[in-house]
Amino acid sequence: MNESTKPVAIFDVAVVGGGPAGLAAAIALSRAGARTALIARRVGYGDNRTTALLGGSVDLLRQLDVWPRCEADAAALRVMRLVDDTRRLIRAPEVRFSSDEIGLDAFGYNIENRTLMAAMEARAVEAENLTRIDGEAEHVTPDDTVVTIATRQGETLTARLAIGADGRQSLCRKAAGIGVTRRALDQAALTFNVAHSRPHKNISTEFHTPHGPCVFVPLPGDRSSVVWVASPKEAARLAALTDDELVEAAERQSHSILGRLQVGQGRSVFPLGIEQPARFASNRIVLVGEAAHVLPPIGAQGLNLGLRDAADIADVVRDALSSGKDPGASQTLARFETARRSDVLSRSFAIDMANRSLLSDFLPIQTARALGLHLISKVGPLRRLAMREGLSPSWRQRPYGETGFGSA
Template sequence: MTRKTHEADAIVVGGGPAGLLAALLLAQGGVATVLVAPPAPEDHRTTGLLAGSVAILERAGTWPDLLPVAAPMRAIRLIDDGGRRITGPEVVFRAAEIGRETFGHNIANRDLVAALAAAVAETPGLRRVTDTAAEIRIGVGGVTVRTGGGGTLRGRLVVGADGRNSAVRTAAGIGVRRWGYDQAALVTTLRHARGHDDISTEIHTAAGPFTLVPLGDRRSSLVWVTRPAEAQALAALDDDALARAIGRLAEPILGAVTLDGPRQIFPLSGLAARRLAMPRVALVGEAAHALPPIGAQGLNLGFRDAAAIAGVVAAAVRAGADPGAAAVTARYEAKRRGDVASRTAGVDLLNRSLLTDSAPALALRALALQAVKRVPPLRRLLMREGIAPGGI
């Protein structure tokens, strides 16, 4: 099929942050792009955008619009809950130790999506179809997407950014590995009596991390990972009772707390696609990998996917090559496989280490925290790799 028979070089399916960013970066790279995505559903969560993701948004030109509604994270504190048989020391990572003002910024997902959607609407060479992808056909020479409204789109590459139950991934026949945890995350927003000093705090309990992330003046977002039954019981409490339950862990750090937003519950699970790409297809974000909300890795990983696919496809288009050819999608797979595999394994290991009651495992974890606390070069290495792996 010649280029004239295609409406676009790339079709991006999915309107979450990773899909919006992928479409934006592709178009900015000179790739004729169509984004197929209905309006995003309401999302009350926040995302800790680490420095690598902030740099990507700066290159995309959207960070100036986001900075006024983003809260800096200048330090990260890890605390073991005192109820454990063996506890590690409190560890504080400070961005200044590696010559940075911040590790990144925390931002409400609705603000992030709104800014990216506005940039998509204003970008030449990028068309958004606010509809679902009802049918996706992947052929040797190209891709056809039929929308829920009966429209037809043709392209040479389809980028699946359509979440855990990706229709693009299914159409491509790419298998997945799924796993679950006996955990759920209760998510809400708090106001508190004391300032957070731009410090994000993770309290590691036997059921998972209780994480407080700065979100403006005396406001923080909470992600409380615990057993599913406890999460449901907490969510059923009235605001005052829930604030008291949260306060048992939060008040020693932030003072008296009150709820400042709705609460949501998300079961914890993981997903890893068997492949990240094949001829005519590339997967980004949760279509490719899904992680528990630990260490702020999930969406940051998806943003690196978006930057990588945009980079390899834009280079192919500039060279006059087919952007969906096997050589191009293989380059994307090669660029992303190591980062995705290492982050997936690392987050899974960290989460499972919190759930064990084995004395040897707890002792090993405590020793590791002691080493991180007492060996500055090791601490600095972990900080650099955490915010921008490999210097990305």
């Protein structure tokens, strides 16, 4: 059969992009009963970053049968400490959040992204209703009834709904005609992993500096991942240090709470910014992951938001298919828009305000920040509310554990 007569594959849903949010969406949609295509190259995960998966995300991964494949390689996060290390005139008190105060064994788990991705890839291979297309989308063309996707490798398929999980420079977002607002921050994040002589005791410690947070997050054994936010110039300087020099800087920044450090292989620097699309769905295309939101690494919200994107689109598509409706119809997209907008915008606003208040030298703002953290530290009900809301918004219509696709 020549190229001109080759049949075009038809799916209910096509997911473009194979990062964590795209893989989670593809697996969840296939479990929801949708004939799903996943368009993504199979490539090894290249950097050393980790993700703090908060409680709801772990519940979702457990439902998708991903978590049992990587749980042994994750470290529980039972206590989170916030330490004001700004040395300013007005400083906030230390705030300590303990998961047992809200009846949880752990807030979540920290895991290396490459380990999580390997588990998700293995699960995707086994998923029914899921066709993996090892390619890159080159053209995404929506019309009134379907979205046509052509790959660089010469394959063409159509789907009634396309999921744009293709990152910050999303081809799907552009095809949907969705604009995006970008704001670059005068900050960059240096990431690396360390071994240490003292146990972390499953405590994540976040030091607040005048240029951003520096967080030491537990990994299995006597190891931690470090996310050090600084000015771009300072982040580049730190990244260029020798291992011994970086150890000295990290020990100084951590006040040696973990003892003697040893830097692991690999370090990366990422410029920080905030990005928000004008809409989360349009023209038979919905956005998930970094195609839908980009945030600085504060409060461990980035991938957790992406996994909630995946859960919500799977719920919306399952409901549409079970009632005989078109999963790409405007009513279906409106449901997804409603489900995601408040969550994403409220998290983006909270993280932006927290970051701005930390960076500000304006004395009234420093005072307000210190007072707010003091109240959270001393007032139990307020602290417990902050912990619960930090894990997942209480106003979600269907929290994790109640998603329909989980029982499919």
